[in-house]
Amino acid sequence: VVLLQPEPVTLNSQVYANPKCKPSPVLIPVVNLTDQNAKTQIVKACEELGFFKVVHHGVQPELLTRLEEEAIKFFALPQSHKDKAGPADPFGYGSKRIGPNGDVGWIEYILLNANSDPTSTKTAAVFQQAHASFRETVEVYMEEMKDISRKVLEMVAEELKIEPKEKLSKLVKVKESDSCLRMNHYPEKEETRPDKDEVGFGEHTDPQLVSVLRSNDTEGLQICLKDGTWVDVPPDHSSFFVIVGDTLQVMTNGRFKSVKHRVLTNTKRSRLSMIYFAGPPLTEKIAPLSCLVPMQEDWLYKEFTWSQYKSAAYRSKLGDYRLGLFEKQ
Ligand code: GA4
Numbered sequence: 001v002v003l004l005q006p007e008p009v010t011l012n013s014q015v016y017a018n019p020k021c022k023p024s025p026v027l028i029p030v031v032n033l034t035d036q037n038a039k040t041q042i043v044k045a046c047e048e049l050g051f052f053k054v055v056h057h058g059v060q061p062e063l064l065t066r067l068e069e070e071a072i073k074f075f076a077l078p079q080s081h082k083d084k085a086g087p088a089d090p091f092g093y094g095s096k097r098i099g100p101n102g103d104v105g106w107i108e109y110i111l112l113n114a115n116s117d118p119t120s121t122k123t124a125a126v127f128q129q130a131h132a133s134f135r136e137t138v139e140v141y142m143e144e145m146k147d148i149s150r151k152v153l154e155m156v157a158e159e160l161k162i163e164p165k166e167k168l169s170k171l172v173k174v175k176e177s178d179s180c181l182r183m184n185h186y187p188e189k190e191e192t193r194p195d196k197d198e199v200g201f202g203e204h205t206d207p208q209l210v211s212v213l214r215s216n217d218t219e220g221l222q223i224c225l226k227d228g229t230w231v232d233v234p235p236d237h238s239s240f241f242v243i244v245g246d247t248l249q250v251m252t253n254g255r256f257k258s259v260k261h262r263v264l265t266n267t268k269r270s271r272l273s274m275i276y277f278a279g280p281p282l283t284e285k286i287a288p289l290s291c292l293v294p295m296q297e298d299w300l301y302k303e304f305t306w307s308q309y310k311s312a313a314y315r316s317k318l319g320d321y322r323l324g325l326f327e328k329q
Contacts, residue, residue: 028233028241032056033148039155042242046156046252050244050259051223051233054152054212057240059144064237067141068216070134071272075108075185077129082108085125090314091180092122098201103318106198106265107186114142114179114276142181145212145276146172149179152210152242153278160252163291168251171209176281178306179208186220186263186271200263200271204318206245207309208279213241215273224260246323247280247309250301253288258323282307301326 029045029052031038045052074082088094088111095108110126127135153168162168171177186200200220214237215221221233221241233241249258265271280286287303304326316322 028053030055033058033151039159042152042155043159046244046256049223050257052242053236054148054240054242057148061238063141063144064214067137067274068272070131070137071183071185071274074110074130074134081129085122085129089122091120093126098318100314101317103202105201107184107200109182109184112138112181114177114181115175138181142276145181146179146278148212148240149210149276149278160292162289167289168209171280171284172278174281178279178282180277182275182277184273186265188268188270189265197264197266200265202318203260203262205258205260206243206277207247207313207322208245208277209247210245211243211275211277213243213273213275215271218267218269218271220263220265220267220271222262222264226257247286247306249323250286250326251289253293253298254300280306300328302328
């Protein structure tokens with residue numbers, strides 16, 4: 001893991017194309033999931049950045065290509081077809097509007113619940129409009145993403161000596177876990193506004209435990225360092241990026257940081273990303289882990305259920321600091 005290298009390094013020539021973002025000397029930590037030091041590297045990255053890249057993850061490249069192709073086909077459907085699966089409520093197809101409180105972005109997306117909820121008519125409509133094999137590909141992909149989140153959380157637990165050792169991973173493994181998959185399509189830039197960055201997806205932290213992101217080879221994702229600097233994340237379509245969410249920040253009592261991130265679109269190529277948000281069951285009580293922080297007076301956060309946190313999130317704007325409501329004074 002190489003962090004904050006003193007010498008500027010060439011990350012990717014595309015990175016320099018974004019005028020809002022200076023070339024950055026920061027390298028994104030890379031974790032080989034099969035390496036015996038992976039757990040130490042993961043914890044270090046979660047503490048320092050709340051973000052890292054995963055290689056040797058074991059997911060077949062064909063699956064990634066297949067899902068990407070199916071998603072491209074969906075987004076290429078006539079607008080009137082896609083609109084039958086929208087507006088997102090929060091599941092289903094959404095265009096430009098993100099969440100219920102007025103946030104917008106240069107984006108269209110599909111949001112799907114991992115526990116395919118038969119009552120969600122919007123989810124059903126997505127699959128009705130899509131190619132027949134889309135649902136199956138999505139299901140296989142979600143299983144793989146659940147597995148990556150489980151592995152990451154098991155390694156975190158091992159390194160931090162969390163007891164019982166399935167404490168974190170079981171939250172994403174159980175069938176009640178409230179996880180979802182988002183497919184984001186950032187269309188090519190309009191020729192009429194060639195040098196203006198559009199906000200594709202505004203800055204925010206993810207509310208869940210961890211998110212696992214995969215994109216095509218198009219730039220746009222940026223993360224915010226602790227000092228407030230935004231840095232480009234060079235795209236890599238064969239790897240995954242893991243993002244620490246608010247829930248893991250709370251459970252580690254702030255030792256891990258949920259990383260602020262955003263997507264700017266300033267490109268002639270469209271960006272396609274899929275993100276799996278690994279969340280706990282709705283009724284799960286979230287609080288700092290007593291094996292890490294035995295004295296309640298040292299807890300930085302009040303206890304809440306995931307359901308309460310989610311409701312609060314859906315009352316907030318994308319960029320709000322949602323954890324503030326649950327901090328102890
Ligand atoms: C951000 C992370 C995930 O994409 C998401 C988003 C959700 C949505 O788009 O429906 C939210 C956003 C996200 C946080 C604040 C609320 C809820 C939009 C919004 C303004 C699916 C999630 O879980 O929280």
